[in-house]
Amino acid sequence: MSDQVHDSKLDVFEGALRAWGRREAPTSPRQAASMVLAQVAAPRPVFPVLRLAAVVALVLVVGLLAFLAGPPAEPPSAEVAGLASQPLGDGVVQFWLNPETPVVFVLSPMGSKSGGLP
Amino acid sequence: MSDDTQSLVLHARAGDRGAFARLVELHWGRLVRFARSIVGEAEAEDAVQEALLVAWRKLAGLTDLASFGGWVGRITYRRCLRRAGRLRHLLPLDVASPPAVLPVSDGEILIWQVLRRLAPRQRAVLHLTIVEEMSDSEIGALLGITPASVRSHRRRGRDRLRQVLGGHKS
Numbered sequence: 551m552s553d554q555v556h557d558s559k560l561d562v563f564e565g566a567l568r569a570w571g572r573r574e575a576p577t578s579p580r581q582a583a584s585m586v587l588a589q590v591a592a593p594r595p596v597f598p599v600l601r602l603a604a605v606v607a608l609v610l611v612v613g614l615l616a617f618l619a620g621p622p623a624e625p626p627s628a629e630v631a632g633l634a635s636q637p638l639g640d641g642v643v644q645f646w647l648n649p650e651t652p653v654v655f656v657l658s659p660m661g662s663k664s665g666g667l668p
Numbered sequence: 669m670s671d672d673t674q675s676l677v678l679h680a681r682a683g684d685r686g687a688f689a690r691l692v693e694l695h696w697g698r699l700v701r702f703a704r705s706i707v708g709e710a711e712a713e714d715a716v717q718e719a720l721l722v723a724w725r726k727l728a729g730l731t732d733l734a735s736f737g738g739w740v741g742r743i744t745y746r747r748c749l750r751r752a753g754r755l756r757h758l759l760p761l762d763v764a765s766p767p768a769v770l771p772v773s774d775g776e777i778l779i780w781q782v783l784r785r786l787a788p789r790q791r792a793v794l795h796l797t798i799v800e801e802m803s804d805s806e807i808g809a810l811l812g813i814t815p816a817s818v819r820s821h822r823r824r825g826r827d828r829l830r831q832v833l834g835g836h837k838s
Contacts, residue, residue, distance in 0.1 A: 559833040560826060563782065564798050567705075570779040571799030575700035577713055579693035586692050586720045587685055 674733040681727045688727075692720055695737060698800075699744050705795035706748040706788050707755065708780050715751050719744040741810050745792060752788040785832045790825030793818055 577585070633652055638644055641657040673694065679687035699719065703712035723740045730739055783791050789811075796807045804815035811818070 557830070560829055563779075563829060563833055564794075567779055567783070567794070568798050571701055571705055571795055573701070575697050575704075575713065577696075577700075579696040582696045582713070582717070583689040583692040586717055586724075587689050589717070589721055590685060590688065590724050 673736055677727070677730065677733045677736045680724075681730070688724055691736065691740075695740055698737075699741065701799065702741065702792070702795060703744055703748050705783060705799065706745070706791050707751045708784065711751055711755065715747050716744055719747045722747070738810050742812060745811060748792075749788050782829065782832055786825050786828050787821075790821050790828065793821040794825050794829075797822055 575582070627650070630650055630652070634646075639656075643655040643657065644652055646652050673691070676687045676691050676694075680691060696716065699716045700712050703715045703719075706712075707715050719740065722743050726743075730736065732739075783794075786794070792811060793807060796802045796810065802810070804818045807818045808815045813821075
């Protein structure tokens with residue numbers, strides 16, 4: 551008896567649900583299509599630009615790394631090698647800015663002839 | 669209709685926004701009705717819009733062009749389940765707590781107030797059964813469950829409805 555009462559309530563409810571569920575959407579299909587399209591990304595010219603940007607960035611990074619690594623080491627020229635092996639005279643100070651560039655100071659008393667390479 | 673949909677899907681997959689707009693027009697009403705039964709009036713259109721944007725992004729992965737309707741319905745269902753999960757935590761206590769006895773009369777039934785006391789899956793199955801009049805195998809295909817699970821959700825949904833409508837302890 552009780553279940554029959556509940557089932558009749560259920561039948562009434564399902565009938566109401568059917569009517570409620572079949573109501574039209576508040577937004578019309580045409581309006582909805584416009585709203586959805588406004589949020590859809592434009593078709594793809596972006597992609598080749600991004601790809602190009604990625605290639606340019608890669609080239610820049612490779613170039614930068616090559617620059618930071620410096621030029622390949624070369625043996626010093628014969629002239630510089632000879633200079634390096636030459637014994638230094640008295641009052642001569644020599645140091646190297648880099649393997650190719652010696653700097654030589656000749657120390658001499660005041661008023662004496664100016665120096666030069668020993 | 670099916671050929672029309674297939675052709676539209678084919679064009680939309682190639683990036684034709686006009687074709688996708690036409691697909692939205694064709695399926696909008698059905699999807700909003702479905703979503704309304706799972707997440708309620710206030711959330712339904714937003715949920716369907718979200719689902720359609722997901723569909724646009726994933727359209728390339730749809731192999732069976734004729735299955736677009738079911739495919740987008742399934743995406744909508746998943747978005748609605750996600751929203752329903754969030755909404756559940758926002759319900760006021762008097763609505764979230766079980767079972768209040770609601771008056772059921774012909775003109776004055778707060779359908780959503782009753783429906784929201786069911787699990788989202790039960791709402792979905794009841795909607796597809798009662799409103800769309802789909803078979804168990806069609807519902808199962810749409811929701812990604814077996815026909816036996818469809819029957820189980822429907823039976824438990826109706827038990828819960830009896831409980832809510834009449835204070836019946838099942």
